[in-house]
Amino acid sequence: MAAASPSVFLLMVNGQVESAQFPEYDDLYCKYCFVYGQDWAPTAGLEEGISQIASKSQDVRQALVWNFPIDVTFKSTNPYGWPQIVLSVYGPDVFGNDVVRGYGAVHVPFSPGRHKRTIPMFVPESTSTLQKFTSWFMGRRPEYTDPKVVAQGEGREVTRVRSQGFVTLLFNVVTKDMKKLGYDTGPVDTQGVLGPCLPQGNPQ
Amino acid sequence: MAEVHVIGQIIGATGFSESSLFCKWGIHTGAAWKLLSGVREGQTQVDTPQIGDMAYWSHPIDLHFATKGLQGWPRLHLQVWSQDSFGRCQLAGYGFCHVPSSPGTHQLDCPTWRPLGSWREQLARAFVGGGPQLLHADTIYSGADRYRLHTAAGGTVHLAVGLLLRHFDRYGVEC
Numbered sequence: 001m002a003a004a005s006p007s008v009f010l011l012m013v014n015g016q017v018e019s020a021q022f023p024e025y026d027d028l029y030c031k032y033c034f035v036y037g038q039d040w041a042p043t044a045g046l047e048e049g050i051s052q053i054a055s056k057s058q059d060v061r062q063a064l065v066w067n068f069p070i071d072v073t074f075k076s077t078n079p080y081g082w083p084q085i086v087l088s089v090y091g092p093d094v095f096g097n098d099v100v101r102g103y104g105a106v107h108v109p110f111s112p113g114r115h116k117r118t119i120p121m122f123v124p125e126s127t128s129t130l131q132k133f134t135s136w137f138m139g140r141r142p143e144y145t146d147p148k149v150v151a152q153g154e155g156r157e158v159t160r161v162r163s164q165g166f167v168t169l170l171f172n173v174v175t176k177d178m179k180k181l182g183y184d185t186g187p188v189d190t191q192g193v194l195g196p197c198l199p200q201g202n203p204q
Numbered sequence: 205m206a207e208v209h210v211i212g213q214i215i216g217a218t219g220f221s222e223s224s225l226f227c228k229w230g231i232h233t234g235a236a237w238k239l240l241s242g243v244r245e246g247q248t249q250v251d252t253p254q255i256g257d258m259a260y261w262s263h264p265i266d267l268h269f270a271t272k273g274l275q276g277w278p279r280l281h282l283q284v285w286s287q288d289s290f291g292r293c294q295l296a297g298y299g300f301c302h303v304p305s306s307p308g309t310h311q312l313d314c315p316t317w318r319p320l321g322s323w324r325e326q327l328a329r330a331f332v333g334g335g336p337q338l339l340h341a342d343t344i345y346s347g348a349d350r351y352r353l354h355t356a357a358g359g360t361v362h363l364a365v366g367l368l369l370r371h372f373d374r375y376g377v378e379c
Contacts, residue, residue, distance in 0.1 A: 079209045079368050080241040080268040120260035153264050157247040164254040184369045186308020
């Protein structure tokens, strides 16, 4: 049977939300979800997850480790709308309420191989000092009603944010039939350390 | 027709003297290029960093072009502005870089510059803010009238841009 030329390609992503660096906060958990365009559909695995609550280690590293697995497969006809993983990190404030400590998003890498990404996490900021005080006092910080907003470019012009931490993710990417459809994704990145990282001089 | 996908992020900026920065970005292409999906321009959020001095935007870029020719390869142009606590915006730098031409993920560091004015304007900028801006944004990415300008360096904008090419080998293009 002659193989018909495929019209759909598959993207398989597995990996983990490895750890976080938030110098000012402790006892954090994270939620992840995937945001993708209209031509994409998940075919296997979990699109969302909530991790455990992690405390910083007592030693000098002050490491905050989740080691939280990610495993999902997508199918698509068009690379436009390439999936992004959106992370939201939450933790307790001084009064014990659960408040958001950071949002971040990054595109799933598209060349097959192992990739490490360290992404900055930011939090929306109140406009006035009075609002900042009331939100601190009441435990209701500004947060996005739908975290998927973080993965979009439109509508960000009017938001003020504060970046206050980093999360490290590891991805293993496998694609199927992208070459047959004519796509060239570039050299297979076996090192895993190329690609978006923080520039030199930033905390790792 | 060959297709190009530009998928990546404007990560952030370093080296600017002001904090509370945002970036207006746009992509300019030649006549042979057609934008099939995605928005050609946008503006990031305003970020005030708590740790270190790098302002992080993590602004996603996802564009799908179809092209008939290599001329007019896409150029990304940027304007970095700072916003103070009163909501006033001041120009921090202009910069541009070409979208990479080989497939894969690339780390781009785009240097920026801002126009200096006369010594009076520089003094006014130091005290009151403001300062000269370009009338036509296309001077940022074209070399045409640059000889008229006297500029000073701003900071650097960091981008991670991934490029996916389709059918380029059918036309014999090596990249």
